[in-house]
Amino acid sequence: MNAYLALTWMSFKNRKVYKLNVFFRVCSSVLLIVVLREIWTAVYGSGASGLTVTLADMLTYSVIASIIRTLIPSDFHYDISQRVQTGDIVLDLQKPWSYLAMTFFRTLADLLFGLVYVVIPIAAASLLLFPIGVPTGAQAVWFVLSGLLGYGIAFSLTFLVGLLAFLFTEVGGFGMIKSTILEICSGAMIPLWLFPAGAAKVLELLPFQGVFSIPISIYIGKLQGAAMWHGLELQLIWAASLLALAQVLLVVFNRLLVTTGG
Amino acid sequence: MAVIEVNHLIRDFKIGGGGGGSLRLLHRLLGRSKTLKRVVDDISFTIEEGDFVGYLGPNGAGKSTTIKMLSGVLVPTAGIVRVLGLEPFRHRKANAGSIGVVFGQRTQLWWDLPLRDSFKLLGAVYRVEPERLQRNIALFTELLDMGGFLDTPVRQLSLGQRMRGDIAASLLHDPKILFLDEPTIGLDIVAKENIQQFLKQINREKKVTVILTTHNLDDIERLCKRVIFIDKGRVLFDGSAEGMTERFGGQRYLVLDTEHFDERTWDGPPIARREDNQLWFSIHDDKEIASMVAAASERVAVHNLTVKEPRIEDIIKQLYALGEA
Structure with missing residues (x-):
């Protein structure tokens, strides 16, 4: 078996060891969906204007946002930081693999795991409790592609935070800044079209919207045709540049890495 | 044939002040409170194929740092390191394929999965052909007496069992050189002797060059043909184990x-x-x-x-x- 795929498979098996953890992940996602549905129903019921999309689309938006949130790699910088702290990072750096690719294929196991053990239960629950629209045909294909590009962006952002551990060891603070920025600027909570026009224009140039706003907008059919192509293009450019940046910084920071003791 | 050449090797560490954590960012940006510590200070030696070298010294002497540079994890500040003719840091992947490393206080095994799974993964990572992998696993299982716990999750193994697993794991791809950083630390006498016997055997039969750091004196007595003693980053003695005995209180x-x-x-x-x-x-x-x-x-x-x-x-x-x- 290919080394990286073997790694994904091992991480996947490793994940399965702690099954209770999964149950709570599903619970927290369902809880968030319920809360967001109530909020948006109240907002739409208050007769506010300029909401752009229908309530049904908005509810779908928040369900998909919750699912994406459970699937994207957002906290493996803690693992990197911990391994720098204990010095175990030398084991990862010593192996005949690319550290970047190794980390990617390890987190990919979480995606697989999430798809099987989190998304399917949530999808089943939401279909039963609060039905949402499901795209078909080409739209579904573009959504999946867009989601994968978004995954690449989210991975790179977390990896970059993790790399800071090579210099600073402890990166919890950086991680929190990243999570907050991602949560606000990506449209995860509030769609970008509800932001003031000026702010929305800036946010549409940044990588963060590629993780949530673009794929979800494709899902609900708000982003179509030329606008969709533009969105996918933007995602691709950001995913590629962030990965390239991660690789360059990995090489630079690796030289600066200090591991003392044992 | 010299498999390892180390020439005037130097490694400095910048020790940042102001404690750890994100605040170090400020310190770094302001360029303050950095002290330079020379951990490896002008070390030179060559190691021949088939050697069994004890790399000794008190805690903090620079042993692990040297091994990290030999395995390509750390970049030297100055000087030359060559392992099988390659500079480890520049050719990290190629180097990794021809060396095995055991850091006794760490494990490369997957904590929650059976030992066998870690072996399989390493086989894939090092691109070992399936038959050769099976053969090596079978051989090491027999020599290190691992049959009883090959399918036990690593977290349930005793220290001695885990260490045997780690040593086997580092040899699955038939490396030419094996670096062992305190492989017998904290082991009981039976586990220690089993490991010593095994190391002797692979050195003799598989012609693996072994470089061993240890504080266990019987490791040196039973295994090491040659001893390199360092302290404060400098070589104080380099010669045969008998030569050491003769010169210092021999x-x-x-x-x-x-x-x-x-x-x-x-x-x-x-x-x-x-x-x-x-x-x-x-x-x-x-x-x-x-x-x-x-x-x-x-x-x-x-x-x-x-x-x-x-x-x-x-x-x-x-x-x-x-x-x-």
């Missing part, structure tokens, strides 16, 4: 317990050392012993006599003391 002594000894009137064999009522005579040749005893007992009352063999603990103590001086 002397055997005849020790006599006496009374009424008077140094001024002494005309017997030359005294090497005197401790209270004990007289120490250097033995250069076993044949001298009888005449020495006879000569001494003519002059003083001998209550007891012993022959002191060189003890490796004493040698190491002497070497440590040399580093302090």
